[in-house]
Amino acid sequence: MSATIFVWIEQHDGQPVSASWEALGVARSLAAGGAVTALVFGDGAQTGAVAQAAFERGADAVIQAGDASLARYRFEPYVALLAALVQQRTPDVVLAAATVAGRELLAGAAADLDAPLLADVTELALDGGVLRAVRPVLGGNVLRAEVVVGDGPQFAALRPRAFPVPEPQAGRSGEVIAVAPALAPDAIPTQIERVETSGGQVSLTDASIVVAGGRGAGGAEGFAPLRALADVLGAALGASRAAVDAGWIAYEHQVGQTGKVVSPDLYIAVGISGAIQHQAGMRTAKVIVAINKDPDAPIFKLARFGIVGDLFEVVPALTEAFRQRLA
């Protein structure tokens, strides 16, 4: 049975978020021959190139809303527009990446439409027209299966890095449908006054490699060798709560139950014991490397490779070894 699918393509300053391509890939396979439509919202200047990229990643059509009021993601104008489009065009399924913005947007639009939403899923199937999903719960210790009840458009938010990114196919294109915003500027109850991007740093949730430090780093200056390692690898920098609570590194770097959930290909845990709440944020990493001076640290039970030793010797040596081998 074929299905029509909408996928929200998240972009920031014209840069699409790669987890959106994962969602497009999932849409392509769920559609089973049906049409996949990418939704691109932004200001006029941003949307064109993102729309083209969406075609190359598998969209059949693009619904494009280019307007100054949509230049940056904001909850109210985006939710109102998505809800209106879904109501008018009744796709079978609506997908987005479960990023900060994606989670908010799908939850808001599903609420407006009284539609079902499966959140933060890591497996998704369309079974007789009904979405079924699996997602980790209870600190990532258990997988829960969930299913949609009733009819009408159904929503799912996909955990970033849980699905493959489709390869781009150059030259694909399709119909672009231009639409107007659903809210007039003065009907939007919020204003973004200032934006601070973590300039140049790799975002934790998108990162394919994460280097994370814990209490073993011993102080803010103990993160310097970790930063050097992260730079060589093009990795994002993570941290345990102990390091964040001690004020050595900002909370936005915290990985774990009360921090971010990451699923990189490689997670290098340095001076982190591997408490259950830390594991909640990183156990879905494909390969875990642990560096710890305590051979009995729980992190070694999770890790594929380990080095027992002092991080202040091991990390600089590792940085040097990567620099030589990757040069």
Added chain:
Amino acid sequence: MHVVTIASMTPDTEAAVSVDASGNVQWGDKLVVNPWDEYAITEAVLLKEAHSGQVTVMAVGAEAQAEALKHGLAIGCDQAIRVWDPALVGADSLAYARAAAAAIRKLGDADLVIFGKEMSDSASDQHVFQTARKLGWTMIGFVAKIEAIDFAARTIRVRRMTDQGSEVVSGRLPAVISVLKDINEPKYPTFIGIRKAAKAEIPVWSLADLGLSAAAVAPRTAISGHRELPRREGSAEIIEGASAQEQAAKLVARLLEEKIL
């Protein structure tokens, strides 16, 4: 000012969890106040201290949820309300959001609703945004700091975290916000607070009290089972070596060999 904070209990994260043969989750039955909600309740009480007014702590859930409400009362919330109805058994986030929104509306004069970022067990993160939509109020998620709030002028300005960094956002009240760990140091109950909370009578509002029918909270999603995570096999391959340099070189070689890099 009238600030509402929504709290709930979640399984203790230290509890060993397992899944039984019929797909139900078992955990040591200890429940704790959802760690994120400790920040939400504390923030509500801090606002009251700064602006004077009223704080209501609310939970949608069965009897066990009353513990979170007592915790709220013990750290300084003025009143607690539990919303529960047998028709809410099996409710999904959207149904909880409808019930929460109806209860907030029934209070009549709330200016701000503060949620914790998510429930640490389900971590679905949706119910906050859905409550805001059902109220039709301003929504600002993932707030790390309230920079300014003016209950008379009906404005709020916050710093919120995004995947790309942070934003300073201003908005109109009434609003719903969800808060992160950054926002404060959770307050702990005082002895007097605990005594006061123990004695408090917590009213329970049913769907009828909220003017909702059972059909209005019919779930749109259902849980069909649980399974345990595939175990990661055994213990790590420990890379030995005479020096850190030798260990590092061997590790890099292994990572390249296994095509991890």
